[in-house]
Amino acid sequence: MALSGCSQATVEQWGRWGLPEAASDRAPFIGDLWNGAWIASMVVGVIVWGLIGWAVFRYRRRSESDVPRQVKYNLPMEILYTLVPFLVIGVLFFFTVQAQNGVLAKESDDAVHKIDVIGQKWSWTFNYMEAENPAIGVDAHTVGTVEEIPTLVLPLDKPVRFKLNSADVIHSFWIPDFYFKLDVIPGRTNTFDVTATKEGTFLGKCAELCGTYHAAMVFHVEVVPEAEYNEYVKQLAADGQTGALIVPEFPSTGPKLEG
Numbered sequence: 716m717a718l719s720g721c722s723q724a725t726v727e728q729w730g731r732w733g734l735p736e737a738a739s740d741r742a743p744f745i746g747d748l749w750n751g752a753w754i755a756s757m758v759v760g761v762i763v764w765g766l767i768g769w770a771v772f773r774y775r776r777r778s779e780s781d782v783p784r785q786v787k788y789n790l791p792m793e794i795l796y797t798l799v800p801f802l803v804i805g806v807l808f809f810f811t812v813q814a815q816n817g818v819l820a821k822e823s824d825d826a827v828h829k830i831d832v833i834g835q836k837w838s839w840t841f842n843y844m845e846a847e848n849p850a851i852g853v854d855a856h857t858v859g860t861v862e863e864i865p866t867l868v869l870p871l872d873k874p875v876r877f878k879l880n881s882a883d884v885i886h887s888f889w890i891p892d893f894y895f896k897l898d899v900i901p902g903r904t905n906t907f908d909v910t911a912t913k914e915g916t917f918l919g920k921c922a923e924l925c926g927t928y929h930a931a932m933v934f935h936v937e938v939v940p941e942a943e944y945n946e947y948v949k950q951l952a953a954d955g956q957t958g959a960l961i962v963p964e965f966p967s968t969g970p971k972l973e974g
């Protein structure tokens with residue numbers, strides 16, 4: 716077990732406090748927050764451990780008869796340990812809001828590819844909304860199932876606007892290498908922009924326990940050059956997967972009656 720921690724990849728991952736290698740333009744916001752939170756916790760931890768050690772050593776029992784002065788309360792101390800946690804939370808809150816604003820910042824409307832995602836029990840539907848894109852000119856979709864894991868194809872270095880909708884229960888759209896996930900909520904559209912910055916294949920998953928086959932709710936992400944992406948969407952449409960699928964108006968989460 717100890718030796719398995721020695722591989723080059725694992726050592727590099729240690730340097731990122733366990734995060735995978737970043738593959739999106741939004742990753743630095745979350746990565747910096749994650750690193751900063753670890754460093755801040757370490758600093759707080761060292762101070763607390765130091766104080767504990769100091770108190771244990773400094774006020775250790777020196778004789779059998781000497782009992783230290785007994786006190787009921789210490790007002791300055793109590794004010795201090797009421798205020799310090801607020802300070803800690805305040806700092807974390809400030810940087811969290813900053814990271815959130817960075818991650819959710821919008822690209823200009825005409826520069827983005829548009830992909831509408833539907834989470835359904837227990838897979839994903841990807842709608843490529845490219846009818847108005849002169850390079851493609853058509854909408855196309857792909858539907859995954861538990862047996863057939865769907866693939867999401869993304870253009871490299873091009874901003875994509877995701878719209879997330881659910882057909883039934885709350886899911887969460889997560890591509891770990893992008894350092895980002897967003898809830899997929901029935902009756903509500905969540906949206907975010909992201910640019911994939913690394914070519915290759917990644918894994919996506921549902922990050923919200925949504926039911927029996929939640930664990931099967933995975934998808935592949937393939938980041939390819941834009942020309943290849945355009946070809947892929949056109950091919951989907953040519954293969955008959957034309958148009959976009961929509962969420963049923965009244966999603967049914969209960970069992971359906973036969974017939």
Ligand SMILES: [Cu+2]
Pocket residue numbers: 834885886887921922923924925926929932
């Ligand atoms: Cu799910």
